[in-house]
Amino acid sequence: MNCTNCGKNAAKQYVKKTDGKEKILLLCPACYESLYPAGGEDDMFTSFLGGGARKKSCPACGTTFGEFKRTGILGCASCYQAFEDELLPTIRYIQGKTQHAGKSPDAGAEEKYDRIRALVGEREEVKEMLERAMRARDFAEADRLKVLLKEINHKLYRGEVRS
Numbered sequence: 001m002n003c004t005n006c007g008k009n010a011a012k013q014y015v016k017k018t019d020g021k022e023k024i025l026l027l028c029p030a031c032y033e034s035l036y037p038a039g040g041e042d043d044m045f046t047s048f049l050g051g052g053a054r055k056k057s058c059p060a061c062g063t064t065f066g067e068f069k070r071t072g073i074l075g076c077a078s079c080y081q082a083f084e085d086e087l088l089p090t091i092r093y094i095q096g097k098t099q100h101a102g103k104s105p106d107a108g109a110e111e112k113y114d115r116i117r118a119l120v121g122e123r124e125e126v127k128e129m130l131e132r133a134m135r136a137r138d139f140a141e142a143d144r145l146k147v148l149l150k151e152i153n154h155k156l157y158r159g160e161v162r163s
Helices: 029-035 044-050 065-071 084-095 109-135 139-157
Strands: 012-018 021-027
Touching: 012 029, 021 029, 109 139
Parallel strands: none
Antiparallel strands: 012 021
């Protein structure tokens, strides 16, 4: 695996602890020495996470957070980790949560889907019956079917189908 900073040399795995969090870095020794000189906790990594005076940038591709804000485009997959603190509130706002729920539906989703499908089928039947009642000029039956159709639509579109 190549260094995430220069992309040329073979990478070694380094673990950095900052603010109680562990971050795994894949850097070649030369890049590690240039980015994190032996200086204790006051190194670039600490200022990188703390958002000090320097501009925050992705260690893999060099995209700055300012560029992301301007364009709305991240440079690589590592940017998600590099800008995690800034991106999480936006992701939570857009998607409602920050954890991937997976590809399979939750428990009870199949039952809910079956109930919705049954309601859709019932709605289509009621629409056909309503049309027949209107053609037959049976307005009392048509009124009853309109009320029934409204109840079915309310269940479908107002979320009254529960799992």
